[in-house]
Amino acid sequence: MKKNLLLAIVGCGGMLLSANTAKAQEAVVVEESVVTEVPVECKTNYSTSWKDNWYIQLGAGMMVPYVDHYNVDHHAKRHITAIYNVGVGHWFSPYLGVRATGFYGKLHTDWGHYNKANMFNGNIDLQWDMLNSLCGPKADRAISIIPYVGLGVAYTWGFNGDIAMIPTDQGRHLKTKEVTLPVAAGLQLRLRLCDYVDFFAEARANFYGDNFDNVASGKPIESTLMVYGGLSFNLGKRSYKAYNPCEYVDYINSLNNQVNDLRGALATTSAALAAAEAQLPCPEVVEQPAPQAAPLLATVRFKINSAVISDEEAVNVYNVAQWMKANPQTKVYVQGYADKDTGTAAYNMELSQRRGQSVVDALVNQYGIDPSRLTIQANGSDVQPYDTNDWNRIVIFTQP
Numbered sequence: 001m002k003k004n005l006l007l008a009i010v011g012c013g014g015m016l017l018s019a020n021t022a023k024a025q026e027a028v029v030v031e032e033s034v035v036t037e038v039p040v041e042c043k044t045n046y047s048t049s050w051k052d053n054w055y056i057q058l059g060a061g062m063m064v065p066y067v068d069h070y071n072v073d074h075h076a077k078r079h080i081t082a083i084y085n086v087g088v089g090h091w092f093s094p095y096l097g098v099r100a101t102g103f104y105g106k107l108h109t110d111w112g113h114y115n116k117a118n119m120f121n122g123n124i125d126l127q128w129d130m131l132n133s134l135c136g137p138k139a140d141r142a143i144s145i146i147p148y149v150g151l152g153v154a155y156t157w158g159f160n161g162d163i164a165m166i167p168t169d170q171g172r173h174l175k176t177k178e179v180t181l182p183v184a185a186g187l188q189l190r191l192r193l194c195d196y197v198d199f200f201a202e203a204r205a206n207f208y209g210d211n212f213d214n215v216a217s218g219k220p221i222e223s224t225l226m227v228y229g230g231l232s233f234n235l236g237k238r239s240y241k242a243y244n245p246c247e248y249v250d251y252i253n254s255l256n257n258q259v260n261d262l263r264g265a266l267a268t269t270s271a272a273l274a275a276a277e278a279q280l281p282c283p284e285v286v287e288q289p290a291p292q293a294a295p296l297l298a299t300v301r302f303k304i305n306s307a308v309i310s311d312e313e314a315v316n317v318y319n320v321a322q323w324m325k326a327n328p329q330t331k332v333y334v335q336g337y338a339d340k341d342t343g344t345a346a347y348n349m350e351l352s353q354r355r356g357q358s359v360v361d362a363l364v365n366q367y368g369i370d371p372s373r374l375t376i377q378a379n380g381s382d383v384q385p386y387d388t389n390d391w392n393r394i395v396i397f398t399q400p
Helices: 002-016 018-027 130-135 245-278 311-326 345-367
Strands: 045-047 054-066 081-091 096-110 114-128 143-157 177-180 183-192 197-208 222-235 241-243 299-301 332-336 374-378 394-398
Touching: 054 096, 054 197, 081 114, 081 222, 096 143, 114 183, 130 143, 143 197, 299 311, 311 345, 332 345, 345 374, 345 394
Parallel strands: 332 374
Antiparallel strands: 045 241, 054 081, 054 222, 081 096, 096 114, 114 143, 143 177, 143 183, 183 197, 197 222, 299 394, 332 394
C-alpha cells in the first residue's frame, strides 16, 4: 500500500511538473556560494624536514699560523702543519644550514725560539648556499658555493714551559696550555659526486686572542689560515619540499562550482516535490520513464610528474565508486591529462595513461567496480581542459 502511494505521488508530480514550473521557480531561490578573491603571491616556497638533509664530512689539509713575532730575526719561516677535520651539519632550508666542525693539528711557531703545541679547534658555522639563493633551489646541483661564518673554542696544549711568556695567575709557573674563543670566516666549494657523496674544498680563516700561541705580545689579534678538502656523506638524499599557494586556487574554485551545481539540483528537486505535494491526492498513476543518473562531478588531481593518488584526492575516487554503485547501468570514461608546460608530448601522453590506469586500478581493486564499465582515454598535453596549466595534471570522469 505504501509503495503504491509513493508511486502515485511520483507520477502525479511528473504529470503536473510542467504546469507548476513557473510557480516553483518563483518560490525557490538558489543560494550560490560567493568566492571572494584574495590576492595571492604565486611564489614557490621551499622547506625541509628536520629529519632530512643531514651530512657528515671528513677532511684533511694544512694550516699556516699568523702569530706574534713569527719572524723577529728575519730568518724564521712560517711553519705549515697538517690538520684533520670532522664535522656534522644540517641544511634547514635550501639556503641556510648549520654545521658543527672540529680540527686537530700541530701549532708550530718561531719567534726567536722554536715552539710547538697541539691544537684542537671546535666551531659552530652558519652556512649560506649562494647558488640556491641566486639561481633558485636545486637539490641535485652539481656545484655549490657556500660562504660561512662561525664561532668556537680553541684549546692549545703542550707548549714548552721554559720559553713561555705568560705566567699562571699565581705567578709561580709558566703556562703550557691556552683556551681562546675564535671567530671564523671561510668559503667552501662543493662538488656533487652522487646522491650520497660530495667532494668539498675549503679555505678558512680563524681569528684568536693575543694569547693563542702562549705569547701575549705584539698585535692583539692572531690568526690561522686553513686550506683543506675531503668527502661529505649525505644521510639520505638531499631534498626540498615545494609549496605554491596558487596551485590550490583553481581546485577551490572547482569545488565551489560543484557545490553550486549540487545546490541547483537540490533546489530543482525540492521545487518538483513541492509541486507534486500541492496536487495530492493524485487521481491516477502515470508511468514515468526511468530517472536520469545524477551528474558525475568528481575529478582527481595529481602532483607534477606523478601518477600516484594522494590522500587528499582518494576521497574523490571513493565518491566516483559510490556514484557508479548507485548507477549500476552507467559506464564511465576515465580521461587523463598532463600539464603541457612540463615534459614532451610523448612523455605526457604516457603519463596521462598512467594516471588514468591508477584511478581505474583503485576503482576496481578497492571498491569492486566492474572493469568493463571503465574506459581509459589518455589525452596527454595536446588537450588542456583548463586555462591554468597546473590544473591540467588531472583525471576527469565523463559519461559516453
